[in-house]
Amino acid sequence: xxxxxxKALDLAREGKWHEAHHLVERQSDQTSCLIHGYLHRVEGDxxxxxxxxxxxxxxxxxxxxxxxxxxxxxxxKSAKKRQRQ
Numbered sequence: 142x143x144x145x146x147x148k149a150l151d152l153a154r155e156g157k158w159h160e161a162h163h164l165v166e167r168q169s170d171q172t173s174c175l176i177h178g179y180l181h182r183v184e185g186d187x188x189x190x191x192x193x194x195x196x197x198x199x200x201x202x203x204x205x206x207x208x209x210x211x212x213x214x215x216x217x218k219s220a221k222k223r224q225r226q
Contacts, residue, residue, distance in 0.1 A: 146172050146217040153180060154210060171197045172216055179209050 145164055152161035153176070162180050165173040178193030183206060194201040202209055 142168070142170060142172075143217055143220045146176060146220070147214070149173075149176050150210065150214055150217060153183065158183060169196075172213075172220060175199065175216065176213055179206070179213055182206060182209070 145168070149161045149164040152158075152164070158180060162177070165177045165180070168174075168177075174193050174197035178190045178197065178201065181187070181190035181193060182201070184190075187201075191201045202212075204212070
């Protein structure tokens with residue numbers, strides 16, 4: 142799953158919103174929900190973004206999109222490390 146998260150974040154960073162969204166839209170794990178929320182922030186659909194952050198068990202962050210993208214990469218890479226152990 143973490144490879145999917147990193148791929149979705151890479152696509153988002155490249156401006157490929159639809160492709161990134163397609164990867165996470167049917168996933169229900171916490172990281173996918175966070176990425177899904179981030180993507181809707183990028184899109185400007187704040188009410189939908191809040192919904193996905195709530196599904197992840199978090200409030201919508203008030204950081205910049207660039208800061209949030211960095212945070213999400215850390216979350217995904219940390220999960221990948223834990224998977225290897």
